[in-house]
Amino acid sequence: MLTPSDRPEPTWITVLRLLRWDKPAGRLILMIPALWAVVLAAAGTPPLPLIGVIILGTLATSAAGCVVNDLWDRNIDPKVQRTRKRPLAARSLSVQVGIGVAIIALGCAWVLSTYLNPLTFWLCVAAVPVIVLYPLAKRVFPIPQLVLAIAWGFAVLISWSAVSCNPTPAATPCLGTATWLLWGVTLCWTLGFDTVYAMSDRDDDRRLGVNSSALFFGKAAPHAVGIFYLATAMLLAATGFYLALNWVFWLALLLAIAGWLWHYYQLCQRTISPVTYPQQFRQNVWIGFILLAGMILGTR
Numbered sequence: 699m700l701t702p703s704d705r706p707e708p709t710w711i712t713v714l715r716l717l718r719w720d721k722p723a724g725r726l727i728l729m730i731p732a733l734w735a736v737v738l739a740a741a742g743t744p745p746l747p748l749i750g751v752i753i754l755g756t757l758a759t760s761a762a763g764c765v766v767n768d769l770w771d772r773n774i775d776p777k778v779q780r781t782r783k784r785p786l787a788a789r790s791l792s793v794q795v796g797i798g799v800a801i802i803a804l805g806c807a808w809v810l811s812t813y814l815n816p817l818t819f820w821l822c823v824a825a826v827p828v829i830v831l832y833p834l835a836k837r838v839f840p841i842p843q844l845v846l847a848i849a850w851g852f853a854v855l856i857s858w859s860a861v862s863c864n865p866t867p868a869a870t871p872c873l874g875t876a877t878w879l880l881w882g883v884t885l886c887w888t889l890g891f892d893t894v895y896a897m898s899d900r901d902d903d904r905r906l907g908v909n910s911s912a913l914f915f916g917k918a919a920p921h922a923v924g925i926f927y928l929a930t931a932m933l934l935a936a937t938g939f940y941l942a943l944n945w946v947f948w949l950a951l952l953l954a955i956a957g958w959l960w961h962y963y964q965l966c967q968r969t970i971s972p973v974t975y976p977q978q979f980r981q982n983v984w985i986g987f988i989l990l991a992g993m994i995l996g997t998r
Contacts, residue, residue, distance in 0.1 A: 707790070716768065716785045716799060717761040723980045724764075727891070729756040730986035731850060731884040734993055735857035738876060738941060742997030744861060747813075752857055755810045755822075762803035763829045763849070769796050770833035778902040817872070818859040825852035836908050843896065843911040847888035854881045879937040883930055890926035890958075891982040893919060894965070898975035920965035927958035934989070943996035950992020957985045 718724055732752050736744045768775065768786045775787030785791040804826070811822040828849045835842035855873065858880070863872035889911065896903070896912035897919060903910050915922040931951065938947050961978050964970065 709791075712785050712790050713795075713799060716765055716791060716796065717803070718764045719761070723983050725757060725760050726983050727979075727986060728760045728850060728853060729753060730983070730990060731880070731887075732756050732853040732857040733990055734884075734986075735854040735877070735880055736861055737990065737993050738880065738937070738997070739858040739861035742994055748860055751810050751813050752860070755807055755856075756853065758803050758807040758810065759825070759829065762800050762807065763832070765796055765800040765803065766830050767833045769793065769800065772796075774906055774908065777906060778899065780899060780902075814856075814860050815863055817863045818856055821852060821856045821859060825849060825856070828852065836910070838909075840909050840914045841911045842909055843889055843892040846892055847885045850888040851881045851884050854884050876937060876940050879933055879940060883933040883937060886926045886929040886933060887982075887986075890923050890930060891979055893923050893926065894961070894975055895979045897965075898972060920962065923965060924958075924962040927962065931955050931958065938996070941997070943993070944998070945996075946998075947992040947996025950988050950996070953988050954985045957981060 714720055729752075732755075733749075736748060736752055768784055771781070772786040772793065775781035775784050781787055786793070786796050807822065811819050814822070828845065832842065832845050832849055835845040839845060854877065858877045859873060893911040893915070896910035899910065900912050902908075903913055911922070912919050931954070934951055934954070937943075938951065961981070964974055964978070
């Protein structure tokens with residue numbers, strides 16, 4: 699008689715694991731910069747239908763990115779402890795199914811993008827090659843996290859332009875100084891938390907010849923992360939000043955800085971538990987939502 703652990707996993711659950719919907723932190727951390735942008739571009743009161751499109755769009759896009767990543771890495775992931783049970787690595791799903799799921803996810807993102815204005819639609823299109831080629835960057839580029847950060851940055855440009863770049867000619871550029879400050883925030887923040895994430899895979903990446911910012915910076919990786927977080931905080935402060943956000947935003951920023959200082963302190967310890975790296979990654983989700991709350995209330 700088969701025990702519950704011996705029974706084959708239902709295919710729909712395996713597909714959910716392929717999409718990483720069993721691990722919400724990675725989905726939320728892409729959604730956060732998009733929500734930052736839509737809130738600030740709309741001065742704290744974005745249209746609810748647009749928020750829905752952005753949430754669904756980030757879920758579809760991140761799902762497609764996960765599948766594309768696993769298709770590229772299906773022969774590498776079995777050799778890494780953290781990734782060996784992923785569906786394509788474990789051969790629980792075929793390559794054909796993976797390609798089909800990726801096409802469906804991208805198709806959903808495309809349908810959602812048609813709700814948006816022309817510039818925003820083409821920014822969505824421009825993001826696709828970056829998402830698709832990111833896994834290749836790990837093989838040829840010494841800091842692939844920079845490519846991921848650029849992909850994350852599209853979330854800011856897409857969301858901001860969806861609010862401010864309507865077809866009617868405007869006296870000022872619809873993607874202005876505040877947009878690019880927030881884009882810089884997202885770039886630096888992503889470099890920080892994804893370098894931390896990569897630190898848990900350093901031994902496997904070195905053995906397999908895969909690049910990462912954690913390997914590139916070597917022993918200085920904790921200090922690089924600290925610099926990325928410092929730049930994130932400075933650019934957030936510049937954004938707050940430029941948009942004249944109130945004290946609630948500044949309180950949220952102080953809480954975020956406290957969190958990043960604690961992370962930097964942990965990373966600088968001589969002995970670090972392996973659980974610290976994924977734990978810090980998940981805590982960055984909470985930091986991102988604290989900042990989002992500060993932005994919403996800081997515009998009132």
